[in-house]
Amino acid sequence: MDKLIERFIHYLAVERGLSQNTLESYQRDLIGYTEFLRQNGIEDIDQTRRASIIGYLAGLQKMGRATTTISRNLASIRSFYGFLLRDGLIEGDPTANLESPKVEKKLPQVLSVQDVERLLESPDLRTHAGIRDKAMLELLYASGIRVSELVSLNIEDVNINMGFLKCFGKGSKERIIPLGAVALKILDQYMNRSRQSLVRDASERSLFLNHHGQRLTRQGFWKIIKKYAKAANIKKEITPHTFRHSFATHLLENGADLRSVQEMLGHADISTTQIYTHITKSRLKEVYAKTHPRA
Structure with missing residues (x-):
């Protein structure tokens, strides 16, 4: 089973171009699953049945694993069996018609425009490090790219004269993102x-x-952003995706169409982008409740 996992991970890396973090996640899930099979006397992957998978997922639930974790494990196992079936290594797929547990979608944490402005004004522009930090924060908010994409940028990925940046997202997919005048000005100063x-x-x-x-590094950047969040007296907990969420929400609140936001974020499926429409709708309700005389 270990060799089959290695073969599957190699396929994901070479054929599908998945990131190292995603590959490691698949590998962890599958090692945990096959270890469970061995503990239950199953040494051949073709011997597994639907009940084995249900038993494994039930065990994760008993250990207090989050629904999202259980759902991700099932997705990894399902992809693994799909790969084995396509390669003729198993005769049937035991995950067929097996439903994923319902995952409650939590609305992401979003900063207000005022919070973002305070955060962006925090770096000390009298120092080179401060200019660098300001450039990173402005670029993150101007483009909505992931933090991993931000720290992976090379100097040739930013075109100051044309006003755009090029980045490679999940699956090494390239996308071109326009940048605003404020971000371009500080980037020019930094570069x-x-x-x-x-x-x-x-x-x-x-x-x-x-x-x-x-x-x-990603860790180095988040030490920087936490420092500025404290300096700006922002009480909300900032996660690696907070700027990305704020970028998308503020665009939609100001009239951007969903397809354009999807393209800028690099979402493969528009349903992923639609989470932000729920945020804007909830804010509209708040505004209505506060301002309408008969609300």
């Missing part, structure tokens, strides 16, 4: 002045650098 003070090696292509002159 042409402040970055030069941080770089140690002239061959370094990473856009955003730490004080060692190396690519700034």
